[in-house]
Structure formats: C-alpha cells, structure tokens
Amino acid sequence: MSQSMVSDRASQRAFFGVSALLFAASAAVTIVWCASMSAMGEMPMPGGWTMSMAWMRMCGQTWTGAAASFIGMWVAMMVAMMLPSFTPMLWRYRQAVGRTGETVETGLDRLTALVGAGYFFVWALLGVAAFALGVTLAALEMQLPALARAVPIASAVVVLIAGALQFTAWKAHHLACCRATPGRGCMLQALPADARTAWRHGLRLGLHCSTCCAGLTAILLAMGVMDLRVMVAVTAAITVERLAPVGERVARVIGAVVVVVGLVLIVRAMRTG
Template sequence: MPMPGGWSLSMAWTRMCGQSWLGAVASFVGMWIVMMTAMMLPSLTPALWRYRQAIGRAGVARLDLLTVLVSAGYFFVWIVLGMAVFALGAGLAALEMQLPALARAVPLASGMVVLVAGALQFSGWKARQLACCLRAPEHAGALRRSAGAAWRHGLRLGLHCGYCCAGLTAVLLVIGVMDLYVMAAITAAITAERLAPGGERVARFIGAVIVMAGAFLIVRAVGIG
C-alpha cells in the first residue's frame, strides 16, 4: 500500500477484506513460524545435536522425544515473539494510516533502526549473547532427563537465540518482512555468525554492512524529504 513519504506499507500488518483480527493474527503467526523455521533451522540443528550428544552420554532413553520437546520449546518462544511483533506492527500500521506526518517519518526512522541494529553487532552484549548460543549444553551428568527439563531447555535456547538475533530480526522487520531476498540475507547472516569460525568477527563484519545500509537509508530518506 503506497504511503506518504514514498514507501509502501506491507499488507502483513493489515487485515484482508472480511478477515477478523483473530484470523489476521493466525495468518501472520503461521507465516512467521514458517519463516523463522527456515531462518533458524541451520543454526538450531547443531545446538540440538549437541544436546542429543550430552544426554546420550548420560545414557538417557527417549532421545527423540526429548529432542522434539527442546525444539517445541524453542519455537514456542518464537511464536510468542511473532504475536508480539504482529501486535506492534499492526498498531504502528494503523497509526501510520491515520497520521500522514508519522507515515512521512517512517523512511528516516527505518534507516535509524537499521543503523542501530548494525551498531549493536559491535557491542559486548551481542558478543555475550552469541557466546550463549555457541555454548554446549551443561555437562551430561548435570542435565535433567525429564520432559519438563527438555521443554525448559528449549525455552532457554529460544530466548538466547531471540536476544542474539534481536538486531538482525529488527532489520528484517524494517526492511521487508515479506521480502524473500532480505529473508535469505538475514538467514545467511544468522547462520554465518553462529557457525563460521570466528563468529564474533563475522558478527562485526555483518554489523559494518548493516551500518552502511542504515546510513544509505537515512541519506535517501533525507534526500526524499
């Protein structure tokens, strides 16, 4: 939808004709889960493998069930996050459609969000969150072997992943939540900083690219304004 300020509002934040808000939430969350599964699976798979190895060394049975519960806990966090994202996005979209001045400020605000997200990649906070994502599970002897413990472990994985990906997720939401090219680029960035050797250096390189993208968006927004 064309908006004042020369940008387009994604229909992901609005209801389709005749659709209820509950239906809109369900539609967005369904899309969100498919998107997050595709984006996070490359970096989640090694974490699940480390978990299986740890509990396997402890002689735990039901490895498959416990691994599924870890995965379920992980994606439950992303489902809740998706619901919160939709509520925020739909609220902002409604305001932008009612307030032309706010809509005209969106390109500049988007550039600033991208710039801050890039700068976050250089922070000590990002380094700590990335280290949590890369850390192996507790020693096998210390791991609890119940279904509840597996679920809670998945929740912790999801929370750490959400924190670690906060900046990159913000870039995705600001630049184009429905854009497959942006999604592919963010997926590659998340996977690279988790799995490539020297993940912290990779995160900084990604941050530099994002900072330049944010600066470009700001300059373009000011030029349009």
C-alpha cells in the same frame, strides 16, 4: 565396526535428514506466503514507501483470524530462517543427554522434539508481539501522514542501530551461549533425560537466540517482513555468525556492513523526504 557405532551413525543421518526436510518444507511455505502477499500488492504511503498487506485484515477476516494467520506464517518463516543455525544446537543437546549414561534411545527423538517446540514457542510469542506492534503502527501511519513520511528515515535508523548492536558485549555474550563457546559460562553440560528439562532447555535456547538476533530481526521487520531478499540476507548473517569458527569476528564484520547500509538508507531517505 561395532553395532553401537552403526546405530549412532544411523541416528545422526536420520536426525539431519529430518532437519533438512523441515527446512525445505518451511522454506517452501514461506516462499508461497510471500508470493501470495506480493500478489495482493502494497499500499502506497506518504513519504514514497509502500505498506505490506501483512499488517491488514483481508476482506471478511476478523482480527483474531488475521493474527492467527500471521503467527502461523511467522513460525514457518522462523523455522526456515533459524533451522540452519539451530540444528547444531539440537545435535549438541542429543549428545549432552547421551552423556548422562541413561538409556534414552527410545525417547531421545521425543525429547529433541520438545527442545525444538520450546525454542520455536519463544519465537511464536515474539511473533504475537511483532503483529501487535505492526498493526498498531500501521493504523497510526494511515491516520497521521506526518508519521508515515518519517517511516523511511526511521527504518534506516533501526538498521543503523542494529548494526551497532553487533559490536556490543551484550551481543557477544548471547552469541557465545548460542554457539556454546567454552569459557563463557554457557557450555552445554550433560542434561537429565526428562521432558521438563528438555522443554526448559528449548525455552532457554530460544530466549538466548531471540535476544542474540534482536538487531537482525529488527532489520527484517523494518525493511519488510515479506521481502524474500531481506529474509535470505538475515538468515545468512545469523547462520554464518553462529557456525563460523570465529563467530564474534564475523558478527562485527556483519555489523560494519549493516552500519554502512543504514547510513546509505538515511542519506537516501533525507534526499527523497
């Protein structure tokens, strides 16, 4: 076995080993965060549902501090949820940079980290938007009982729409880009080995990925951003549709399941409303 092959295998083992450690650490932080939020309890609301304390300030906490805490936890949660499907995309990037023929071994890890930073920067920005939206809606729901009573059916409708999105060409296009499927104009070609390209590539992946996951992320926000069961289900759906050999077909199957769940939730909300 040549020295080059040994080095490549060692690099591959190190890459996937670090990825596994990052996943374990982010998953542990997410579990601890969810447990701490659950220990604080939830606020009962008109309509028979409860509001998560994630949208509230703690005693003595400023809104800036609350936002920073939420975004930090949001990023940790996104790392845990997205890393299983993002790791193969990072590995394809390393291979694409290697195809340039440049000597980049010493800087390849740094470039890979920049791609990851750009990717999760997009998710962090979405966390800012999610916090602003969540806090605004929470304030309105506490002031307007009629709006609060409409939340269960509104959440169910969000789930139903998210399931329907799984069948669209828009979803198929962005899923193909995340999967780097040939023939869709998104296949990853050889890339220059420089920091600017790495950062921009990470941003591009983050935009495609967040757009592709818009419906599934909406389910997470609608059903309970602190609910570990919903997190696990959404993570599994995202991972399977990205990594399965027939991803588009899997996405449609997931969509059918989500539509059924949405309809069941609508019926339940109407009966209890």
